[in-house]
Amino acid sequence: MSNRTASASTDTESAPKRFSPRKLLGSFGFQILVALVLGIILGLVARGIGPDAEDAPNGLAATLDVIGTSYVTLLKAAVVPLIFTAIVASISNLRRVRNAARLAGQTLLWFAITALIAVTIGIVLGLVIQPGSRAGEGLEPSDPYTVGSWWNFLIGLIPQNFLGLQVSSSFDAEAGAVASSVGFNVLQVIVVSAVIGLAALRVGKKAEPFLSFVESTLKVIQRVLWWIIRIAPIGTLGLIGSAVVKYGWEKLASLGWFAIAIYIGLALVLFAVYPILVRSHGLSIRQYFSGAWPAIQLAFVSRSSIGTLPVTERVTERNLGVPSAYASFAVPFGATTKMDGCAAIYPAIAAIFVAQFFNIELTPLHYVLIAIVSVFGSAATAGTTGATVMLTLTLSTLGLPLEGVGLLLAIDPILDMGRTAVNVAGQALVPTIVAKREGILDEKLYNAPRQGLPFVDDSAEETPAVDLDAEIAAHDEEVHAGR
Template identity: 30%
Template structure:
């Protein structure tokens, strides 16, 4: 008897994405030019938008995002405590922090420099003369000083409740160090945390099997409302940002990986496909963090002592995709309003956007708030942000995929340099695949 081969999780996610896009376009077509259309079924009149788009698609997508976000705080805290308490040598923690933060900031500076260079070369906003008017209201961006002050929690429980990732990371690091220095009591507590970490990772695996459905609901709703004329009006801006994102994700990261580790970048990119699809679908580095952690550990071969530190840190401070958007948007808005930026202005944008990436939350749309701070630093009208909101959602999806690819690349580099890396797992094309599917009938019967 032949058994039917199951589709891989990646294949099912792609099918969910394509189906969601197709259904969204279909609903946009049939709802065009009408406040509401009705579907007659079994004598009942069902409002299409309220029932499907604002109902089923919205609820399904929000439940999927909520289920991922549910895991973020416990996963970051528990895994980071486990990784930190296993480092009996506290100087190793300093090395990990120095290497990780240094690489993240360097790749961010490269990203925004490349973005502004291509924007200046192509001139997406040249020839348009706009007048600045205060028509766009944006939340106030925190100062750089306040960003650094906010890293340290005054109430760690409140930090966990509000999802303040930087404060959670700092508290987890301090808690893990204290456990490592406590002796027998710390060892007993470490065993509990390690068991808890295994349970959380199993929960991640279970939720991953629901991803194709969540992706379908998210994209079906998005493509129902997307305004195609807005994308056409900002086509040049869109293509410049997209080009830099692809170059950075598919060229810059692999080159850095090859130069610093000698590993095959093609293998790396292939194993990142699934996590990148998650990032693209959710537009949230934080929501994708459980899947990124799973990929880095189980497929790329980075030991948990490294990944539990570098991946949560990267989801918080590594915002290369956001920096690319900010670089191109700054040049684009300056060209639209006819403002000439000096060389010192460009340097200020690079510095500000690089440091601002540390304070950019890993949630959809947070980059727009930080863009306001970048624009203010060089005297550009903040209302220019309103011009790019129409296409930012699609770009947000792509830059999230770039961000998590950068998180994984830095994790591999740091893991390799610390000797906490299994190259046989990295080179094994089937590594981690056994975790993709769960036999729920077996779980129920056992």
Template identity: 35%
Template structure:
């Protein structure tokens, strides 16, 4: 879409001309202020945010399903699809291990739990267990694809979509009508996403007002150090590690990557949903970073499901915080076990609601830390979830850029453009 084409849509006064991410920031700040003033009564505004989240969730299943099929069929080569998939999984797991190492390191340096002197009780409170990895692998093949679509089982949907996409590629010309249908459906979902995203600032306002009103500053103060360390780790992982990989491995200007993150990061931060941010992530990757349709349609939905860099970083911070709070000294073997468990659990808990807390309960159990510690961080989980989801989304985009570059499917003319039409039209994202 050119600037000329977008001009009529930029009308509607000052608000209509404002870029989407700026509108989201306005909604976020206004929500915090209103929530702080109203206190618990701000919960009356939560339905506004809930409506927006429901609209986002409405898009997830058909968007992932159609995008994956379009991505696989556009490759025209099942071997290439397998190669890209292998690269994506290796990169996602590798960056997850680095993320939790950063979290552990910063928690060790700043000691957010030191001095709390908490005592573990004989409590029956247990965290929800993550599903065993073997069971997860057995369950990824859907017995009923329609049932998987209806239930929103993302892993099963991905497997079925990839299988269907590969089959359509293998049957040649007979697949063209079906492929055309999925391409049309994918485009329709992108357009519906544009419509839904216009309401993002209002949904964000409702969500932030509820969060600020519910938690308040009094509850946040005792745990402010945990939040600060988690957010610092998130910034280090994105602005140092990701940009370093983009620069030294991808041989690309990291500033372009950071600029393209703004809109998807704003959506991820407020919605706390990697899958819900997928429309904005795909759009920014294609239009601002030059990632091909085939790579973005395959790698990004996969990353939205299995990439948990931000969640892993959160595990490191919270696990060490709980150990410090209860006065438990961890050995180097414990640190290695935390890294290994969190990295593998990032696949085992993929697509499970509340994956962050589920993964944390798994880590605490594995290392022998008091499971009661789960309740301590559960109260601020929403605030931590904002940071970890943002990191997850930034990681998805980084991996898509690297894979596109390695496959010769990165349009560096778009990536290196001084200005991007997509950036000026972000309100239609």
């Protein structure tokens, strides 16, 4: 009887898994894909309807815009507490790591190496494809809404207050009222967090209660972010639909060669450079992509390295086998400074585009400056959506017209999706490479089989992988159970 049971069990295990429509519909990846398609369709419909009688957006266009902006607002609301707790906790976790200084130095070195490779690819593509010379008609230069410079960057490192809050006001002449808004300087938040984290290390045992509180707070904030991530398909529908309504295909057609150059560069870094680095360190390319894909996919949708941080850190630890104590330092640090997409590929091609558009000849020195800015200035992007600050920093360093930024803003959301995906892929790659080089990578965990969709079930102890769907389902069970 036991033999028959064992035989039946073996047959069951070896039998192919049946397709489950319910499981497919519940898959986070499938939901994102559907949201992308629906967003494009609804955006085209809203654009076809056109504005209402008062030249205001029609109801469908306004709804898509509200959905998209609301989702981005939710992500931004979590940025400050997430950055503060993540960086303080990551620095404090270094006390648990052997050769912490060496690991930090290796991390910075590989950040610079991969950024240099990426910016070189960007420069070559800009010179070969000549996107600025092929720009279509209807492009009008305009002043950028924000400008980056080395001086402003250095001044911006000095905290004005503990939270890095900034208040800006504007006077509306028609309404006769003053409108004020409160924002935050991410660079200042990073500086404050780093100083507090280092101070806690110096204090020693007396800082243990504080560090425990910060780590607990980080877990709570990450749970809130999981809730925000859960509604990412809805946010995706609004963001994509609103982009189609605002920009349509005309601007994309005018900047088609520029967009092509950017995405070729991003594809070369993601699917050529990174695999070569993975393979050169004796690791499986397939395992890297299957392990990091949940974070890469979410980054493509959210357009925020900081918003994707909890997923990136989780897959780096549980899928790629990087020790938790090191990953909790390297990944948050990378989420604010490691930007191969936004700070290397994009500003290199964009700067060359602007020079070509305005018929300005660049010298070899200019290309060296582009590389230097990309390697050392990536912190200017600070993990937020968009790379305008980094581009203006590059243009101002080269002495190119800042009005050129206005040429590219129309298709920035489309480009930012790919840029952020590459950013996050690099943020997972570098800790993996460094851990391998230092002999602390759990290769058994790295090479563990990942079954089914990229979001593999990690609810069972024997499956060392990460599943966003399983995480959400587990949370729901906890809520319903009253835990």
